[in-house]
Amino acid sequence: MVQSVSEPQSAGDVSATRDLHIKAYRFMLLARVLDDKLASLYRAGKILGGVFLGRGQEALSVSIGVGLREGDVFAPLIRDMAGRLAFNESVLDAARTFLGSSLGPMRGRDGNIHRGRPKEGQLAMISHLGAMISVVTGTLFARRMRGVKGTVGVACCGDGSTSTGSFHEAMNQAAVEKLPLVMVVADNQYAYSTPTERQFACRSLVDRAVGYGISGHEVDGTNLSACLKVVGDAIERARAGEGPQLVVASLLRLCGHGEHDDAHYIETKLKASDLGRDCVKLAEAYLSQQSWADAASLASWRSEAIQKVEEATTAAQREPGPDPFVENYWAALSTKNLLEGNE
């Protein structure tokens, strides 16, 4: 059931493959530029709360975003800037949430990575790891009851989340119900500071697919082509009714857990290994090597990304924060007559 990765090569349509790579690369670049900008703003003291980056995970994450369609469901986790942007999130939504603007989707009520627009298919994660997976299964379960066909849901997590009871309960539930769930696990070698040998004892996390009775797929998370192929195929298998799919990508987190963390504990050997390669640079080299992008295109894409990020972060910084005396922030129920009266 566990399948190995083969180099993606579409037989016929090279131009579609090229376009997909270019689209994916540009979202990876945008995510990287935005993450770098957020890290700078954090160091300048402009961010309210923490900053958590997807550096090193863009190839995997973007493959989800470009593989999903409008109407699908996506539950990103903290290192999915690339996937969020490629699915449907605006740079401004991200900037506003990190910078505490009252105009963002979370209106100052929640910050940074805890953002989403559930009505548009992007769920707003809570911090408790593994908790979003069964929410995705719930959306898919409801759609099946309502006769909605052809949509899929993707949930993301890291190696650490796979140790939770929530992960296990939700994976088993999705398998029992044969729901079109794609579970994408970024095995980035550390959960905060805890190395994988203190996290799990199986050969590879993909082996867990056997236990759930679902399909499992491994992929080199530093390789954009491989990620596009494996994640894309998993999404289409789920869409075709083949049940839940588990994708486990090997890669290395190229930053701390958050920007407060210098990641001194990451082994030098790992950084120097293939896992430690930067997927954005690899993707750029691949585009050049395929002659799908020349130096001028790469430069213009980069400056376009920088411009978008600068515009969004500048705008968000100028926007008002929430005013506790203007909007009613103190109502936790939508049913107003059931509020206790202390709002």
Add this chain to the structure above:
Amino acid sequence: MSITYLEAIREAQAKALRDDPRVFIYGQDVGAFGGAFKATKGLAKEFPGRVLDSPIAEDAMAGLAIGAALEGMRPILEMQFADFSTVAFNQIVNQAATMFWRTNISCPITVRLPCGGTAGSGPFHSQTMEAIYAHYPGLVVLTPATVEDAYSMLLEAVAIDDPVIFCEHKFLYYHLKADALPTEALPVGKARIARVGRDLTLVTYSAMVHESLAAADELRSEGWEVEVVDLRSVKPLDTDTVIASVARTGRLLCVGEAWPWGGVTAEVITRVVCEGYDLLDAPPQRLNAKDTPVPYHPNLWSAHRPTATSIAAAARKVLQR
């Protein structure tokens, strides 16, 4: 015709399923088996594909209900015993309860918790969970004490756009009977005067309403007229009705089956003392279960929870001051 508290819960679910295509029931053994207590008896057959067995996975059960609610459904979750909802606690209090506040999208799930003690059930099949859920913002917590309320409040729970914790008391399942299902009811959020009196206000909810009414009967033979207030919902808590009653009687005793620390009885007394201190002729008192796990043996169990006898004894102390 006679209908039990448990049958009322089944009938309310049948009506919800019949009237609203968005409603479905999800829980352990709720399908063809009809539930551990038979609260969903026959419903899987009557409503194919809408009353579904879940794996033993309370966290994922709640997560699934939340996801379905985001898609516009009205899930009813049956926890086999309220005690097991602790496994789903994270999803309920952190995911469902924060959803509307964080995202401006409501999360209409109903979580049925068969709660409370029955003889011989022991520490893990007897708990009452209303206080810990009421502690969290974003949840409505209902504690019906009558057959009529079990029916009407469950229907209202399903209709409410926010997550509702429906605490149904197992002790009342079979014993409590009514002649017919109600055609009208007090809305959620309003307490009920279960018995009128002038000497003492006894505030309580769920199964303790019946113990309190029995205590009031006993006290009547001694010349005391005790007013019994059935809270019906502990969140929101109908402070107005409680304080109006205390204004008439000048004395307050709160009774709850839950543990004493920081619970519903503590909340009621706090509100009365803060908002109606001058109405009191004696220090308010409360009676709860003892601060230990719920015992298995009936001898211990009946001494652990408040009973008509212990409630009457506590009431006399307030009355005689």
